Amino acid sequence: MQIAASVASLLVLGSAWTLQVAAVQPESQANFDLDQFMGRWYELAVVSDCPHYMQHKRENPVVVALELQHVASESNFTATAATFRNDSCKETSTVYSLTDTPGRFFHHFARFAADVDSFVVHTDYEEYAVMLQLSTEKPSETKTTKIKLYSRSTDISPAALKLFQSLVRQHGMSNDAVIKNHSKGECVPGGQATEAKNVTSAGV
Structure with missing residues (x-):
């Protein structure tokens, strides 16, 4: 009887754990429209369970301007990020592969040998977007989570927050x-930071 009870307890615990995991399984925005999602976004706030990433962001909590471009015939899109580092504007590009799930993208981050799944969890296309990124480093299989808040401007509504x-x-x-990014003005590659001001983001 004791063995049976122990097995039953394990099954209950296992079921509860499965339900907890299922509760946070990522889902992208319903009826996601890639074309509406393209264009200019600003990264206003981020959080992660990766200590290295958080330390890096704390050292330079600056708004990142993203320009997303998709060619209709291609199965990917390019995200060009511009941000200030050491008061100089730097630009980098990342190619995101589309998946069979609208609103879910994939890219490989070579610096950390990490495979990254990105999910647009919430967006209204015109004002805000909330993105979830799940990374797996190879060969350690270390997993980390990032959550980012984007806006079409450097303001954000209480509802999006x-x-x-x-x-x-x-x-x-x-x-x-959560790390709140602040603006140093418009970032033009090769240019210098001209001003520093706080993001007016309704409490972000």
């Missing part, structure tokens, strides 16, 4: 850990 904070909590992270 609420969606972002809810996703942060769902993935076991604290809203107190």
